[in-house]
Amino acid sequence: MSDVQLALGGASFDGLVKIEELAGQGMITLRGDLGDTAITGPVREVFGVDMPGQRGTAFADGKGALWMSPDEALLLCDYDEAQKLADDLAAKLSDVHALVVNTSDARSVFRLKGRALREVLAKLAPVDMSPGTFEPGEVRRTRMAQVAAAFWMDDAGTARVVCFRSVAAYMFGILSSAADENAAVNHFAN
Amino acid sequence: MLLLTCPYCGVAAEETELHAGGEAHLKRFGPGSTDEEFQTYLFQRENPRGVHFERWRHANGCGKWFHAARDTVTLEVFGTYSAQTLEPPEDLLKKIRDKRPGFEWRDIA
Numbered sequence: 001m002s003d004v005q006l007a008l009g010g011a012s013f014d015g016l017v018k019i020e021e022l023a024g025q026g027m028i029t030l031r032g033d034l035g036d037t038a039i040t041g042p043v044r045e046v047f048g049v050d051m052p053g054q055r056g057t058a059f060a061d062g063k064g065a066l067w068m069s070p071d072e073a074l075l076l077c078d079y080d081e082a083q084k085l086a087d088d089l090a091a092k093l094s095d096v097h098a099l100v101v102n103t104s105d106a107r108s109v110f111r112l113k114g115r116a117l118r119e120v121l122a123k124l125a126p127v128d129m130s131p132g133t134f135e136p137g138e139v140r141r142t143r144m145a146q147v148a149a150a151f152w153m154d155d156a157g158t159a160r161v162v163c164f165r166s167v168a169a170y171m172f173g174i175l176s177s178a179a180d181e182n183a184a185v186n187h188f189a190n
Numbered sequence: 191m192l193l194l195t196c197p198y199c200g201v202a203a204e205e206t207e208l209h210a211g212g213e214a215h216l217k218r219f220g221p222g223s224t225d226e227e228f229q230t231y232l233f234q235r236e237n238p239r240g241v242h243f244e245r246w247r248h249a250n251g252c253g254k255w256f257h258a259a260r261d262t263v264t265l266e267v268f269g270t271y272s273a274q275t276l277e278p279p280e281d282l283l284k285k286i287r288d289k290r291p292g293f294e295w296r297d298i299a
Contacts, residue, residue, distance in 0.1 A: 054200050069252035070198055126204040141199070142207055143250035 004079055007108045007168035015179035017114030021172065022160070025109040026082030028075040028089070032098030034067065042092035046085055047075055057139050057152050066139045066152065074150070074162075079104055108168035110161045110175060117159050118188045121151060123178040131188065145174045192260075197270050199252040211245030214257050215277060215296075239263055241286055241293040243278060246270075259286060 004023055013019040032039045040051040043065065049058040052067045064076035077085050086102040093100060112120060122129040124144040134140065139152040144161070147170060151161040163171045177183065192205040201207075212235070219231040236242065242262050247255045257275070259268040259282055268289070269282045278298065286293060293299065 069254060072252075126206055140201070141251045148250050 005105075007165045008172055011172055013172070013176040013179065015176065015181050016116035016184055017112045017120050017179045019172070019175050019179060020111045020113075021168070022109040022111050024079040026077040026079040026085070026102070026104045027107055027109075027162070028077065028082055028086045029101050029103045030073045030075055030089070030098065031071055032093070032096060033071055034073055035070070036096070038096045039093060039098055042089055043073070043075070045092065046089045047077065055138050055140065057137055059154075066150070068139070068141060068150070106165055107162050108165045108171065110163075110171065112159045112161065112175070112179075113157060114179075115157065116179070116184065117153075117157065119185055120175065120178045121159065121161075122187065123183075123185075124174055125149070125151070129188070144171065147171060192265060192267070194246055194256075194258050194267060195270050196248045196251060196254065197256050197272055198254040199248065201248070201251060203248055203251055207248065207250040209247040209249040211247055211255060214243040214245050236296060238295060241268070241290050241295055243295060243298075245273070261290070 006021055006023055008021050010023055011021045030043065034040065034051055043049070043051055047063045047065060048060045049063060049065045051065055051073065052058040054067060056067045058065045062078060066074040066076065068074050082102045082104045086100050090100040118129040118131070121127070125142045127140055127142055128134060136153040136155055139150060141150045143149065144163070147163055147167040149161055149163040149171065151159055153159045161171065161175070193202050194208060195202045216231065219227040240261055240263060241259065243257060243259050245255060246258050247253070255273040256270055257273060257278070258270045259278060260266060268286050271279050271282060283298065
C-alpha cells in the first residue's frame with residue numbers, strides 16, 4: 001500500500017484540547033435504504049456492527065457505522081482495508097439498490113482530545129453540546145463556521161471531526177482558534 | 191432565529207443549517223400547458239401575512255428536502271413534514287385551524 005498523503009501532513013495543535021489530523025482512517029460511503037435488512041445484513045457481515053438508528057453510531061473492533069441520513073451511512077475501518085471491505089460489501093449488495101464507495105481520501109478527520117472539547121465544538125457549530133443533550137453514541141452532521149462537517153464523541157474526552165479534504169486547512173484553523181489557550185469560556189462545567 | 195425540526199434526521203436545525211426552497215406544493219406546468227398556466231406556475235407566488243407553507247432543505251445536515259408550515263408574522267412554526275406529499279397532512283392542518291381560525295392559503299383552509 002502506498003503512503004497515505006494527508007491533507008495537512010498530520011498537523012497537530014495543543015491548547016484547550018489537543019487537535020490531531022488522523023492518519024489511517026478508512027471511510028466508506030454507503031447509500032441505500034438503511035431500514036432494509038437486505039442492506040443492513042451484509043453491513044453486519046462485513047463490518048461486524050448493527051446499523052445504528054437515527055443519528056446513531058456503532059463501533060466494534062476498530063470498525064464502525066455512522067448514521068448520516070435515512071439512506072446514507074458512513075462506514076469506518078482501517079485505511080488499508082477500506083478498498084477491500086468496500087469491494088466485499090459492494091459484491092454482497094450487487095442485487096440491491098445501493099451504492100458503496102471508498103471515500104477515505106475525500107475527507108479529512110481530526111481527533112479532539114481534552115476536557116474542553118464540548119466548548120470547542122459549541123463555538124463552531126449550531127449544536128447544543130450540553131452534557132446530557134449531546135453524548136457519545138450520537139453523530140451530528142452540521143456546519144462548523146462556514147463548512148459542512150460531521151462529528152461524534154468516542155468517549156467523554158474524545159471526539160472526531162470529519163470534513164471534506166479541500167477544507168481541511170480551514171477546519172484546522174478554526175479548531176485551533178477555538179481551542180486557543182486564551183480563548184476559554186468555561187461555559188460547560190466539566 | 192428560526193428552528194425547524196428536520197423530519198428525516200430529527201434535528202432541531204437552526205436557520206444557518208438550512209436552505210430555503212420557496213413555496214411548497216407547486217404544481218408544475220411545462221410543455222403543452224397554456225401560456226397563462228405556465229406564467230402562473232413560473233411567477234405567481236403566495237405572499238401571505240400569516241400561515242405559509244414552504245420547502246426547506248437540511249443543507250448542512252442530512253441533505254434532505256422537507257416541508258414546513260409557519261407563520262410569517264410571528265415566526266411560529268406549526269410543524270414540518272415529509273417532502274413526499276402533495277398536500278399538508280390533515281393533523282397538521284387541524285392544529286393550524288385551531289391556532290389560526292379561518293386561515294386560507296391557496297385552496298387550503
